[in-house]
Amino acid sequence: MAEMDPKQILKFCIERGLLVDKDVLNLFSESNNLESVKLIIERIKNQTHEKIITKELFNKNIEKVTQVFSTLPEEEQKNLESLKIKLGLSIEISKEVISPIKGRESLVFADEGKIKIVSTSPSRNQKIGVEDFVKHFRNRFSELKNILQERPELRNLISINKISGNRQGISIIGMVMDKRVTKNKNIILDVEDLTGRMKVLINYNKKEIYDKAEEICMDAVIGFTGSGNNEILFVNDMVFPDVALAGRKNANVEEYAVFLGDLHFGSKKFFTENFEKFIEYLNGNVPNTPEALKIKYLLIVGDLVTGVGVYPNQEKDLAINDLEEQNIRMAELLKKIRKDIQIVVCPGNHEGVRLMEPQPLFDEKYAWPLYEMENLTLTENPSMVNIGARRDFPGFNVLMYHGMSYPFYASSIPRLLKGRAMNAPDEIMKYLLKNRHLAPTHNSVQSFPHEKDAHLIRAAPDIFFSGHTHKSAVSYYNNILLISCSSWEGKTPYQEKFGNEPDHCKVPLLNLKTRAIKILDFE
Numbered sequence: 001m002a003e004m005d006p007k008q009i010l011k012f013c014i015e016r017g018l019l020v021d022k023d024v025l026n027l028f029s030e031s032n033n034l035e036s037v038k039l040i041i042e043r044i045k046n047q048t049h050e051k052i053i054t055k056e057l058f059n060k061n062i063e064k065v066t067q068v069f070s071t072l073p074e075e076e077q078k079n080l081e082s083l084k085i086k087l088g089l090s091i092e093i094s095k096e097v098i099s100p101i102k103g104r105e106s107l108v109f110a111d112e113g114k115i116k117i118v119s120t121s122p123s124r125n126q127k128i129g130v131e132d133f134v135k136h137f138r139n140r141f142s143e144l145k146n147i148l149q150e151r152p153e154l155r156n157l158i159s160i161n162k163i164s165g166n167r168q169g170i171s172i173i174g175m176v177m178d179k180r181v182t183k184n185k186n187i188i189l190d191v192e193d194l195t196g197r198m199k200v201l202i203n204y205n206k207k208e209i210y211d212k213a214e215e216i217c218m219d220a221v222i223g224f225t226g227s228g229n230n231e232i233l234f235v236n237d238m239v240f241p242d243v244a245l246a247g248r249k250n251a252n253v254e255e256y257a258v259f260l261g262d263l264h265f266g267s268k269k270f271f272t273e274n275f276e277k278f279i280e281y282l283n284g285n286v287p288n289t290p291e292a293l294k295i296k297y298l299l300i301v302g303d304l305v306t307g308v309g310v311y312p313n314q315e316k317d318l319a320i321n322d323l324e325e326q327n328i329r330m331a332e333l334l335k336k337i338r339k340d341i342q343i344v345v346c347p348g349n350h351e352g353v354r355l356m357e358p359q360p361l362f363d364e365k366y367a368w369p370l371y372e373m374e375n376l377t378l379t380e381n382p383s384m385v386n387i388g389a390r391r392d393f394p395g396f397n398v399l400m401y402h403g404m405s406y407p408f409y410a411s412s413i414p415r416l417l418k419g420r421a422m423n424a425p426d427e428i429m430k431y432l433l434k435n436r437h438l439a440p441t442h443n444s445v446q447s448f449p450h451e452k453d454a455h456l457i458r459a460a461p462d463i464f465f466s467g468h469t470h471k472s473a474v475s476y477y478n479n480i481l482l483i484s485c486s487s488w489e490g491k492t493p494y495q496e497k498f499g500n501e502p503d504h505c506k507v508p509l510l511n512l513k514t515r516a517i518k519i520l521d522f523e
Contacts, residue, residue, distance in 0.1 A: 049244045117383065179218060203235075215431070222238055225239075241436035250515060251388050256510060257396075260301070261465075262302070262489065263305070266307070278507065301485060304348075344379060379400070403467055426484055470486060472519065
C-alpha cells in the first residue's frame with residue numbers, strides 16, 4: 001500500500017503547535033493509516049507535553065509512548081507494529097511489569113481500572129555524603145535546564161562562562177544561590193550554572209518583572225534574559241520552568257474518585273461518627289446518593305494515623321498511645337469499605353515513617369494490617385499514581401504529596417505570606433507547579449538526596465493532590481486539577497498555637513467522566 005503524504009502529517013502537527021523531526025516524519029509517512037498516526041501524535045503531545053517530536057523523545061518517554069500504542073484498537077496495533085519496531089517500542093505494554101511495591105504484586109496496565117504506581121524512588125541504606133548532594137543538585141539543574149531551554153522566550157541562550165564583553169539580548173539559565181535587596185530596593189541574585197557564577201539584577205522600577213522576582217526562592221532554577229557582561233546581567237525578563245497548559249482528559253466510563261487526608265486516627269479528637277457516616281455513604285447505605293456505588297477510587301494523602309511523639313506533649317491528645325494499635329484499629333475501619341473500591345495511601349509526618357523526603361512506604365512492623373488489605377496500595381510520599389485507565393483511555397495521573405514543604409513557602413514568599421496561604425493551600429500548590437518542584441529550596445523539607453530528584457515535577461499531572469494544611473480547596477492551574485484535603489481531627493492546642501483554622505470532614509468527589517467535582521460534607 002502506498003505511503004501517505006508527509007505534508008498531511010506536517011500540517012496536522014503545525015495546527016497543534018508541534019514541530020516534528022524529519023526522521024520521525026519519514027517513519028510516520030511509511031504508515032498507511034493517517035488517522036492512527038494523528039491519534040498517536042495527539043496522545044504523545046498530551047502525555048509528554050513536549051513541543052518537538054523527535055526520536056529521542058520516544059526513547060526518553062518509552063513507557064508513556066508504549067502506553068499510547070496500547071490504547072489503539074488491536075487491529076491498528078498490528079498495522080503499526082513495523083512503526084513501533086523502528087521507534088524501538090516493540091515490547092507490548094500488556095507484558096510490561098512495573099517495579100514491585102513492597103508487600104504486593106505489581107499491576108499490569110492491561111488490567112482495566114487498576115491502580116498503577118507511575119513513579120517510585122529507589123531505597124537507599126548507605127551513608128549520605130557531600131558528593132550525594134552535589135550529584136543531586138547537578139542532576140536537578142540539568143533536568144530543569146532541559147525544560148527551560150525549550151522556552152522560546154529564552155533567546156540567545158548562553159552558558160555563564162561563555163559571556164565575554166558587554167552583550168545585549170542574551171539569556172542564561174541558573175540556580176539561585178543567594179538573594180538580597182539593595183538600598184535602592186533592587187533585587188540582586190547570585191546564580192550559578194554548571195560552568196560558573198554571576199550576579200543578576202532586577203530593577204525596582206520594572207514593576208512587572210520585579211513582582212516576579214519577589215517570588216523567586218533559593219535553589220530555584222530560572223531563565224533570565226537581559227544585557228550585561230560576565231559579572232552581572234541586567235534583567236529584562238525571567239522565565240520559570242512552569243507546567244504547560246494541557247488539555248483536560250475525560251474518562252469514557254462514569255466512575256468516581258474521592259480524596260482524603262489528615263485523618264489522624266488515634267487522636268481523642270478524631271471524628272469517629274463522621275467517618276463511619278462516610279463509610280456508610282461509600283457502601284451505598286445513604287438514601288438518594290446513586291453516585292456512591294460508582295466510586296471506585298479512594299486516595300489518602302498521609303496522616304492516616306496520628307502517630308506517637310510527633311509533637312511536644314502529644315500524649316495528652318491521644319486516645320490510642322501505641323502506633324501499631326492505631327494502625328490495627330484504622331485498618332478495621334477501612335475494611336468496612338466495600339472491596340471494589342481501590343484505596344491508595346501515602347505517608348505523612350505522623351505515620352512513624354522517616355521525615356526525610358521522599359518518604360518510604362509505611363513500616364510493616366507497625367502497619368502490617370494495611371499490608372494485608374487486598375484492595376489497598378501503599379506508596380511513597382511524594383508519588384505519582386494512575387487511576388481510571390482503560391484499554392482505550394490512558395487514565396489520570398495523580399501527583400500525591402502530603403505537603404510538608406508548604407509552611408515554608410507560605411511564610412517566606414511575600415505574596416503567599418500576605419494572602420495567608422496556609423488557609424489557601426491551592427495558591428502554594430500553584431507556586432510549586434510554576435517552579436516544577438515540590439520543595440525547590442533545600443531547607444524547606446528534610447531531603448534525602450537521590451540522583452533522580454523525587455520532588456521534581458517532570459511531567460505535568462492531571463490531578464495534584466495534597467494535605468498537611470488541613471484546609472479544603474479545589475481549583476485549577478493550567479488545566480491541572482488541584483485538590484487540598486481537610487482534616488478528620490478537631491483542632492488541638494498545638495494547632496491553636498500556630499493559628500491553624502482547619503476544615504473538617506470535607507470530601508472532594510470527582511466524576512472522572514464529566515470532571516464535575518463537588519465537596520461532600522460529613523461534619
